[in-house]
Structure formats: structure tokens, C-alpha cells
Amino acid sequence: MSDINSTALSHESIATALAKALSEIESAKNLDELKTVRINHAGDKSEIALANRTIGSLQGAEKAEVGKRIGEARNQIRIALDQRTDELQSEREESILIEEKVDVTQVLASGRRNSQAVGARHPLTTIAEHISDVFIAMGYEVAEGPEAEAEWFNFDALNISEDHPSRSSTDTFYLESLDSGVVLRTQTSPVQMRAMLESKPPIYVIAPGKVFRTDELDATHTPVFHQVEGLAVDKNLTMSDLKGTLDHFAKSMFGPGIETRFRPSFFPFTEPSAELDLKCFVCKGKSNKKNNCKTCRNEGWIEWGGCGMVNPNVLETAGIDSTKFSGFAFGIGLERTLMFRYGITDMHDLVEADIRFTSRFGLGI
Ligand SMILES: [Zn+2]
Structure with missing residues (x-):
């Protein structure tokens, strides 16, 4: 035994090599450092491996004892290396998660939020729904018609003569060719005829929708805009029913103080016809040359908008006995309604899908 006490195979040397290995394994800060520690203490040229190679110089019980001690040391080193590898691997995964984690407060503060902003419902959509709700509460049903409409529904059925200027291609979009008989509807009024053909009186329908005319886009015009059409057909309906209905509609849009008036007008599909005016809500009707509005x-x-009693010719075209039933109808521009309601002065704001405009209405989804 005394022979080996001064060699690498001594109890002390093995214990020292083991302690050094365990200490370095423990203090390895990352997997790269641990790799070096592994080479130094468990590799072919490690102290313990080299000691193991000289074990053949020992004999009998001594050889067995030293062999066992070296085996145990190597085993401890292997276990320690495995444990530390696991620890360092978890640490590395955790740090990757931390590095890749998105700090939401930082994103919001940096302004990147705008690029991920949610949309907002367009005020035209919400006002159409609001108007529908007002009329549904009065017993109306929502009706729809196609945007590409038969010329017959858009003009002829509404008592609009063949030579009426509104039928010209300078006012109306014709599909495919002028004789295709299909137009992009210029008004929501064709829905009136469709509703009358599809059901029998009493009929109460409200029909918001998109309409098309060959206007250039400017501050007050757009080639694609929206109307809401109302139609009532029943026994004994009169202009006063129409006036009462539109007064209620105006109040629901602009508040209880709003005043309306009828101004005589002409539309082929109503008789008598009227323009529906609102008392100017800016000057309250008090403007003059000194007090400009x-x-x-x-x-x-x-x-x-426009309104009137349904022309008996239109009722008869729909197969409704105009001696038994009467009707009233009205059409209102939705863009116009929005502009009045919110003081919007430029049509471009309504047409361009700018989130900064639509979100102003507080209707984010
Ligand atoms: Zn005014």
C-alpha cells in the first residue's frame, strides 16, 4: 500500500481529483464551460482516466480496492456531469423564453400598437342598422334587393318613362352593354316593387342599401353611396301618416328638437311628392345676409330626402288594387344623414376606409 500512496492511484489523489472535478462541474456557468470540464475530468486524458490506466501495476486486493475507488469516483463525476447538464440546459431554455418574450407594455409604448390596431365598424353600417331598428320598432320589416338590378325594376316599374334623362348612361351605370337591361341600381326604390310583388298588403318595409350613379367623387358626391328606402302600403294611409312617420324618424336621428317640413316636388313613382327638409341645426333657421350660414x-x-304617396300606377303594376289600398314611400341618403348628424363636411372621409375616421365613432370591434 505504501507504494501507491505517492502516486495518482493513492486514496488522497483520487479524492482530490474527484473533489476538483465535482467543484468545477458545479461552478460551470454554461454548457460550453461544462463541456471543457467534462473533457478535463471525464475525458481520456483526465487525471482519473490516466490513473485508471496505471491500475494494472497493482496486485490482488489492492488492485480491486483502487479499481473500486476509481470506478466510484468516475461514477460520481458522471452523475454530477449529467445533473449539471440538465440544470444548465433548463437555464438556457428559460433564458431563451425570456429573450423572446414580447413585452406588451413596451410594444404599446413604442407605437407599434397602431400597426396591429383592431378595425372599427364603418358608421354607414351602424347607422343603417340603427335606422332599421327604429323602423322595426314600428312594425317594419327589413327588405333587400340586388345591387345589379333589372332596368325594369329600377325605372319602368317605378313609372319612370323610357326617355327620362336619369336613364341615360351619363347618369346610370349599365352592365355589359346599354341593351343588357341590367343597371347598377341608381336608388333603393326598386326594392319597393320587389316587396310589393313578394307580399300582399299590409306592407311595411325598410330597405337600406348601396346605390350607384356616375358622379365624380368630391366633397358632397360619390359614385357609390347609400340610401334607405321606406314603403308602407295599407288601407287609408295618407300624407299625414307619412309626415308622422318621418317626424319620428328625424327625431330618432337628430334629437327631439328637430323640425321637418314638406316642400312640393315631383317624382314619377309618388303622387303627390315632396322634398323632406330639416330645420338647419346650425343656425336654427335664423341665418340671413348678416348672419351667414x-x-x-x-x-x-x-x-x-324625398317622399310621397305611392303613385297608383306603381301599385297597379304590382298587382295591388289602388282603389282599396294606398301607400307612402320615402328615400333618404345615409351619407347625408351621417354628415348632418356628426358635422362631417367632406364625403372623402366617408368613402376612404381610414381607421382614424371610423374609430372616432367609438365603434371598435
Ligand atoms: Zn343654417
Whole structure:
């Protein structure tokens, strides 16, 4: 035994090599460092491996004892290396997660939020729904018709003569060719005829929808805009029913103080016909040359839509006995309604899908 006490195979040497290995394994800060530690203490040229190679110089019980001690040391080193590898691997995974974690407060503060902003419902959509709700509460049903409409529904059925200027291709979009008989509807009124053909009186329908005319886009015009059409056909309906209905509609849009008036007009599909005006809500009808009002151009009133009693010719075309039933109808521009309601002065705001505009209405989804 005394022979080996001064060699690498001594109890002390093996214990020292083991302690050094365990200490370095423990203090390895990362997997790279641990790799070096592994080579130094468990590799072919490690102290313990080299000691193991000289074990053949020992004999009998001594050889067995030293062999066992070296085996145990190597085993301890292997276990320690495995444990530390696991620890360092978990640490590395955790740090990757931390590095890749998105700090939401930082993203919001940096302004990147705008690029991920949620959409907002367009005010045209919400006002159409709001108007539908107002009329549904009065017993109306929502009706729909196609945007590419038969010329017959858009014009002829509404008592619009063949030579009426609104039928010209300078006013109306024709599909494919002028004789295709299909137009992009210029008004929501064809829905009236469809509703009358599909059901029998009493009929109460409200029909919001998109319409098309060959206007250039400017501050007050757009080639694609929206109307809401109302139609009632029943026994004994009169102009006063129409006026009462539109007064209620106006109040639901602009508040209880709003005043309306009828101004005589002409539409082929209603008789008598009227323009529906609202008392100017900017100057309250009190504008004059001294007190100029841009909104009503000193008229005191602004035009909101058209209306009238359904022309008996239109009722008869729909197969409704005009001696037993009467009807009233009205059409209102939705863009116009929105502009009045919110003081929007430029049509571009309504047409361009700018989130900064739509989100102003507080209707984010
Ligand atoms: Zn005014």
C-alpha cells in the first residue's frame, strides 16, 4: 500500500481529483464551460482516466480496492456531469423564453400598437342598422334587393318613362352593354316593387342599401353611396301618416328638437311628392345676409330626402288594387344623414376606409 500512496492511484489523489472535478462541474456557468470540464475530468486524458490506466501495476486486493475507488469516483463525476447538464440546459431554455418574450407594455409604448390596431365598424353600417331598428320598432320589416338590378325594376316599374334623362348612361351605370337591361341600381326604390310583388298588403318595409350613379367623387358626391328606402302600403294611409312617420324618424336621428317640413316636388313613382327638409341645426333657421350660414346657405332649411304617396300606377303594376289600398314611400341618403348628424363636411372621409375616421365613432370591434 505504501507504494501507491505517492502516486495518482493513492486514496488522497483520487479524492482530490474527484473533489476538483465535482467543484468545477458545479461552478460551470454554461454548457460550453461544462463541456471543457467534462473533457478535463471525464475525458481520456483526465487525471482519473490516466490513473485508471496505471491500475494494472497493482496486485490482488489492492488492485480491486483502487479499481473500486476509481470506478466510484468516475461514477460520481458522471452523475454530477449529467445533473449539471440538465440544470444548465433548463437555464438556457428559460433564458431563451425570456429573450423572446414580447413585452406588451413596451410594444404599446413604442407605437407599434397602431400597426396591429383592431378595425372599427364603418358608421354607414351602424347607422343603417340603427335606422332599421327604429323602423322595426314600428312594425317594419327589413327588405333587400340586388345591387345589379333589372332596368325594369329600377325605372319602368317605378313609372319612370323610357326617355327620362336619369336613364341615360351619363347618369346610370349599365352592365355589359346599354341593351343588357341590367343597371347598377341608381336608388333603393326598386326594392319597393320587389316587396310589393313578394307580399300582399299590409306592407311595411325598410330597405337600406348601396346605390350607384356616375358622379365624380368630391366633397358632397360619390359614385357609390347609400340610401334607405321606406314603403308602407295599407288601407287609408295618407300624407299625414307619412309626415308622422318621418317626424319620428328625424327625431330618432337628430334629437327631439328637430323640425321637418314638406316642400312640393315631383317624382314619377309618388303622387303627390315632396322634398323632406330639416330645420338647419346650425343656425336654427335664423341665418340671413348678416348672419351667414354655410350649412343651409341662408335657406334656414336643408334637404334630407324625398317622399310621397305611392303613385297608383306603381301599385297597379304590382298587382295591388289602388282603389282599396294606398301607400307612402320615402328615400333618404345615409351619407347625408351621417354628415348632418356628426358635422362631417367632406364625403372623402366617408368613402376612404381610414381607421382614424371610423374609430372616432367609438365603434371598435
Ligand atoms: Zn343654417
